[in-house]
Amino acid sequence: MDWSALLRMPMTVLLVLAAVFLLLTLVQLVVLRRHLHSGRRLAASWRALLCLLCCALALLLGGTGIALRGYRLLGEETPVVDIDARILSPQRWALTLSWPDGSTRQVQLSGDDWRVEAVVLKWKLPALLAGLPPLYRLDRLSGRYDDAAQEASAPRTVIDLGEASAFDLLNLSKQYPQWLPEVDTIYGSGAFLPLVDQGHYSISLMRTGALVARPDDATAQRIGSPLGG
Template sequence: MDWTALLRLPTTILLILAAIALLFTLVQLVILRHRLDHRHRWAAAGRTVLVLVGMAFTLVLTGLGLTLRGYRLLTDETPVVEIDARILSPQRWELILHWPDGTIRQIPVAGDAWRVEAVVLKWKLPAMLSGLPPLYRLDRVSGRYDDPNEEAHAPRTVTDFREAGAFDLLDLHKQYPRWVPDVDVLFGSGAYLPLVDQGHYTVSLMRTGALVARPDEATEQRIAQPF
């Protein structure tokens, strides 16, 4: 099975395929009932196999569609998000986040720097050899103060990117580890950079699971300028 191609399918397509598989299963159930009513046992046995296959595909596709929501494939270096910063007042900022799929979101941040964190999932060797790639999910973006005392007492801002009430692969692995037996390691990774007005940053994730944050050239010059 080409796991990479399957995992690249958007959630909507996976759920549509699951609906098609369910429809196929229901049709086979109707035919099975007809065969049983007419006592065509051998024909009914064949339809039973098709029903079981259809149910299996329905469950697998539905499970993938729901649990992989929010996760993306992790290659050698995968773009996670681009960030534009605009100052509102001292230590108060507005960040504009641009995802690779074109999604845009504005969030407030308090502090002297921004910090982004992601959840990374790696598989055990058999699954990796079968072509199953690592996965990641952007977890949160928060503000960070340079002064530890401010970090402890000043207002904090944290934006959670998990969908409220959503059940994903991370929850599935924590609650039912036997259902996802090939998970080798599940860990968090974070990176941060100083905030400057009109700053532009890119965040990528290495295949090792490390987040890498980079300012563009103009932003880097602003960061290097003395106050």
């Protein structure tokens, strides 16, 4: 099975395919019942086998679609999100988050820096050899103060970026590790940079699982100036 192709399918496609196979399961059940009533046991056996196969595929596709909600494939260096910053008042910022798929989100943050964290899932060697790629999911965006004393007392901002559900891979691996025996490790990775007015930052994730943040040239110059502007 080409796991890479399966994991690249949008969740909606996987759920639609699951619904199709569920419908086929119901059709096979109706035909199976007719064969049993007519005494055609051999034909009924084949229909029972098809029914089980369609049901298994429906469960596999549906479970994969729900469990992979919010996860993305991890390539050599995968673009994760871009951040544009605009100052509102001292240590108060308006941020625009832009994802590679074109979606955006507006948030406000308190602090001197922004910090992005992600959850990375890696598989054991047999799954890797079978072509199952690592996965990641953005977890949260938070503000960070340069002064440790201020960090302990000043208002903090934490914004949830995850899309986890009851069937999330992270929750399943923690609560039912026997269901996902091929999961090697799940860990967090984070990166932060100073905030400057009109700053633009690009965040990507290396295949090693390291989250990398880069400012553009103009932003890097503002960060390097004494006043940050």
